[in-house]
Amino acid sequence: MSDIKVDAVLDITNEVCPMTFVKTKLKLETLETGQHLEVILNDGEPLRNVPRSLKEEGHRIVGTKKDGTKFHLIVEKGM
């Protein structure tokens, strides 16, 4: 995970579903295909739903790191 260059970081730990996904999606729209977004999110519902929704939209989860009760997700923007 450490060798991936991150182009933007987004903290959605203060958001609840579905704003977690909405905020992530809007941030990804500012990036180019192939660029990477680091998403900081809470365990539980966000961790179950956000990665799944991102995959459904054609993005790739290329890294995950646990950080206490939070998680850091590295998302590679799809087409």
Place this chain on the structure above:
Amino acid sequence: MKFTEEQIMRYSRHIILKEIGGKGQDKICKAKVFIMGAGGLGSPAALYLAAAGVGTIGIADDDVVDLSNLQRQVLHATSDVGKAKVFSAEDTLSAINPNVRLIAYKERVTSENVREIIRDYDIVLDGSDNFPTRYLINDACFFAKKTLISGSILRFDGQATVFKPHAGGPCYRCLYPEIPPAGFVPSCSEAGILGPVAGTIGVLQATEALKEVLGIGDQLIGRLSVFDALNSTFREVKIRKDPDCELCGDKASITHLVDYAQAPCAIRI
């Protein structure tokens, strides 16, 4: 694309959709839609377009709110009776979404002013209740190359379609070449309308308007969607571009806008 937190929250259910996203919502926020009539069709259409965040909504109507309108013209409340429909519409819509820029035209739309009115809009949604206006709006949209979202209702039935002759589709005159004589259409006894039928068709028109803004899906071009409330069915009638159409055909003879005579007792939709 610089949404405020309020906008992100307000439009989140659009942004979530893969076909819309932030970019699509941005298109909606920049769209300009003109609605002809703040009546049975214009009301639900305007409510949904304002709620959706359409940047500029123009509404033309020279009528005032009448108690008999309230059964289906859901923009207006009992306390609005006697008020100009366009101002009642403005109040309702700005309460729903203060982000929307509303332009009220409290005037009759005629061959004199229609070009000027529709010039600044991307899309025209026709919610008018009479044939002279329908033909006028159709012809003006044809000359100005504006997409026209058409709808009409009668009793328990309604229909909607999209006219985009500048993109190869038919126009209103391809479907109805001759304007019915003023005495022929429609009698006062035909003014009956089940309220929610207006809602169904107006909402269908709003849907097509947003699809046009977003450039998504298969539009109702060359297809007339016909709703039958009593049987709870939608059927589809193909509409072909008429090569002999007086307006959009190869040998078109209509070169300017015409104000047709209004029927003495036009039904008020």
